[in-house]
Amino acid sequence: MVFQDEGQRSPPDRLIGCLTYQSRAARAPSEDELDSLVSRARRRNNQHGVTGMLLYEDGRYLQTLEGPPTGLDTIWSSIRRDERHQEIEVLSQHLVSARLFSDWDLLLYRKAEQAPTTLLERLRRKHPLSQHVPTVAKLALNADEPKLNDLFAQLAEKGWTGDDMARDLLEPTARAMGDAWLADECSEFDLTLGLGMLQMAGHAVRYSKGPDELRGNQYTILLASAPGEPHMFGPSLLADQFTDAGWAVEMAFPSSDEALTNQLHEQQPDALDIALSDALPRDSKVAQLRATVRQSRWSMPEQPLVVSVGGRLFAEAAATAEHVGADHARRSLAGTRLSLRELVENARRGREETDG
Ligand SMILES: Cc1cc2nc3c(=O)[nH]c(=O)nc-3n(C[C@H](O)[C@H](O)[C@H](O)COP(=O)(O)O)c2cc1C
Missing domain, CATH: 3.30.70.100 (Alpha-Beta Plaits)
Known part of the structure; x- marks a missing residue:
């Protein structure tokens, strides 16, 4: 001990x-x-x-x-x-x-990782799953669902966990597809459809049950795309993770801040995650997201809300939680649940201390 x-x-x-x-x-x-x-x-x-x-x-x-x-x-x-x-x-x-x-x-x-030769080699060495990124991107952009499902089933059989796949394969693939769109190699339609394919393949990946459920603690989270954001890949994979760990999960794909705040007001969750695209950088959305975070907090004056944000912008550290007034910014979908659980527990404890 x-x-x-x-x-x-x-x-x-x-x-x-x-x-x-x-x-x-x-x-x-x-x-x-x-x-x-x-x-x-x-x-x-x-x-x-x-x-x-x-x-x-x-x-x-x-x-x-x-x-x-x-x-x-x-x-x-x-x-x-x-x-x-x-x-x-x-x-x-x-x-x-x-x-x-x-x-x-x-x-x-x-040690071997410290002297990589090429970018591809570096990617491969970084994680064996990364070598599948080009194949998965191609299959997703071609909407080849059966082959995608086969590949993910094989990887799961080899013992790769949901967190491994989210962090080292699904998220890098979403970014690679975004790069293809930015380089005019595919249309916005292809990209959105491709992300949908990736999202479906990602549903086959299950996440291990965490201590949240073992403790019998019911935390609630609202997983929302940023108002107007058409890419729902992140919230959809997070929903699997949080549900598997025993959280009560609601989803929102609001068209405006008002639609989001109405839903928050109704549901009063412990935590809110607001997602920008995992494929595209969305650099121009920082100010707007900041306003969404502020309005979200105002809509629940009685209860402290833990606010998390995510998307490529945060995965690549181009913006931080502080920039948008959030409590947490996701660097990856993997591990988000653990960080949010700790923040929610702290917020609950803080409230009990104030009430008591
Ligand atoms: C250097 C080293 C680091 C290890 N790190 C971990 C670890 O972080 N987590 C873990 O579960 N097992 C780790 N293991 C394996 C454990 O020692 C152990 O084999 C495994 O947890 C199975 O546990 P059991 O023998 O009690 O069933 C590590 C082993 C070595 C040699």
């Missing part, structure tokens, strides 16, 4: 345990062994609300793990017993209020 020593009071829920250690590999792992270790670890970390990174270089591991103290303790006791490494030395162990790796069940760095 690391964060829950007997005789010591459990830390408040809102704090996240963070542990960093280094160790020596008992034997240098092959690429495949390391990939397999990480893909299993990601699945298990996800189930326990743990995020982090693992670095492997020249026979040594360095790992940072962060998450709720109970989940972290479970994972850490397995890792400590693992005979694939030895000379385990804890470098730091503390409680923090926010995660560093909220988008990553486990981010893997290897």
